[in-house]
Amino acid sequence: MNAPTPAVNPAVNPAMNPARNGELRPGGQPLADEVIVTRGLTRSFPMGDTVIRALQGLDVTICRGEYVAIMGPSGSGKSTLMNIIGCLDRPDSGQYWLNGTPVAELGDGALAALRNREIGFVFQTFNLLARADALHNVELPLIYAGISRRERSERARLALERVGLSDRLRHRPSELSGGQRQRVAVARALVTRPSLLLADEPTGNLDSATAADILALFAELHAAGNTIVLVTHDAGVAEHAGRAIRLRDGRIESDTRKT
Numbered sequence: 585m586n587a588p589t590p591a592v593n594p595a596v597n598p599a600m601n602p603a604r605n606g607e608l609r610p611g612g613q614p615l616a617d618e619v620i621v622t623r624g625l626t627r628s629f630p631m632g633d634t635v636i637r638a639l640q641g642l643d644v645t646i647c648r649g650e651y652v653a654i655m656g657p658s659g660s661g662k663s664t665l666m667n668i669i670g671c672l673d674r675p676d677s678g679q680y681w682l683n684g685t686p687v688a689e690l691g692d693g694a695l696a697a698l699r700n701r702e703i704g705f706v707f708q709t710f711n712l713l714a715r716a717d718a719l720h721n722v723e724l725p726l727i728y729a730g731i732s733r734r735e736r737s738e739r740a741r742l743a744l745e746r747v748g749l750s751d752r753l754r755h756r757p758s759e760l761s762g763g764q765r766q767r768v769a770v771a772r773a774l775v776t777r778p779s780l781l782l783a784d785e786p787t788g789n790l791d792s793a794t795a796a797d798i799l800a801l802f803a804e805l806h807a808a809g810n811t812i813v814l815v816t817h818d819a820g821v822a823e824h825a826g827r828a829i830r831l832r833d834g835r836i837e838s839d840t841r842k843t
């Protein structure tokens with residue numbers, strides 16, 4: 585006699601598989617307060633005759649309201665992980681749920697829409713449009729989201745005010761300091777009111793005083809309820825964040841919470 589077919593095949597949905605996960609979840613779905621759930625993520629890159637295994641099976645769970653520092657040596661897979669979490673790249677295998685949505689099942693259009701709605705991304709190199717002023721740079725994600733011109737402008741103004749740049753709305757990136765450029769990028773990341781703020785070495789191109797300013801801004805945003813995942817080499821950030829995930833060779837070396 586055949587065994588009854590499980591409602592969800594554990595091989596397809598490892599969240600059901602206690603051996604892999606350490607816990608059973610009702611219905612196999614991520615819990616309501618879990619913003620990020622990954623199981624068995626892998627990502628490789630062909631390099632000449634060899635293959636670089638950038639991620640070798642990552643299980644990460646991050647809940648609403650957490651501030652998580654991702655750390656680890658250069659080449660350990662931090663950016664690869666952030667790009668997958670941020671829906672800029674897809675894993676070769678493994679599962680990723682973003683706010684309960686199984687990302688692997690989405691086509692490219694739906695993935696882009698999900699990214700625009702749920703994620704604000706801040707990069708080391710700011711990635712601002714050189715020819716657009718601060719206000720227009722911050723409005724861009726709202727244009728993609730189909731928000732009216734009037735509301736766009738209002739929300740972009742408020743986001744720039746939030747990062748302390750009310751007096752720089754009409755400045756272009758070349759007319760702003762590095763710290764101000766990164767503030768514009770943070771405003772652009774926040775303007776869609778994303779459920780998740782991702783930052784990949786956001787202070788890597790800034791001097792230490794300016795970096796401290798930007799990190800203070802992230803601390804404020806966390807205190808205001810934002811969920812933040814930030815790649816950094818700064819042990820002070822990990823201390824402040826409350827949780828540090830350390831990667832080495834594409835695996836989690838440690839995952840520690842401040843008690």
Ligand code: ADP
Binds near residue numbers: 630658659663
């Ligand atoms: P980190 O951000 O921790 O410095 P990355 O995630 O950028 O590390 O890279 C992890 C590994 O994958 C590195 O060995 C890197 O060279 C390699 N890698 C990352 N992206 C690519 C790519 N697009 N093509 C080839 N190799 C890549």
Ligand code: MG
Binds near residue numbers: 662663664784
């Ligand atoms: Mg990197």
